[in-house]
Amino acid sequence: MESKKCYFLLPNRMYSGDAARSALGLSVENHYSYPVFFNNEYPRFSEYVKENIDWIRDMEGDVFTVNGEAVEGVELTNITIEELGERLREADLIIPYGLPKQTKAPPPACSED
Numbered sequence: 001m002e003s004k005k006c007y008f009l010l011p012n013r014m015y016s017g018d019a020a021r022s023a024l025g026l027s028v029e030n031h032y033s034y035p036v037f038f039n040n041e042y043p044r045f046s047e048y049v050k051e052n053i054d055w056i057r058d059m060e061g062d063v064f065t066v067n068g069e070a071v072e073g074v075e076l077t078n079i080t081i082e083e084l085g086e087r088l089r090e091a092d093l094i095i096p097y098g099l100p101k102q103t104k105a106p107p108p109a110c111s112e113d
Helices: 013-028 047-058 081-089
Strands: 005-010 032-037 064-066 077-079 093-096
Touching (some): 013 047, 064 081, 077 081
Parallel strands (some): 005 032, 005 093
16 A cells, blocks of 8 residues: 555644544554644643653654744754645545634533533
8 A cells, every 4th residue: 555645734733632542553554644733733742742742753743833832842943834835745544623613602501601
């Protein structure tokens, strides 16, 4: 089977840890995986998530942040949106992982209050 380049686009912190684990799963299946964090939306970087990131790198993938700030204890590769666009043109799979953040308040019937 031919290895594919897979990019996971992560706009929402809620799904980021799970997406990093999914990217690792593809790396284990001999694909090149690249999770991309947007808008400084990082998960809680537990030891488990940090190990997943290290394993992705060990398997020739990388973990990017688009114009993000440095996170203490975690090495993420900073990339501009233009550089990401160039990389996405070469990708075999682009996976928008999770839902974008909500911009409007939920209706009263769905509110937690």
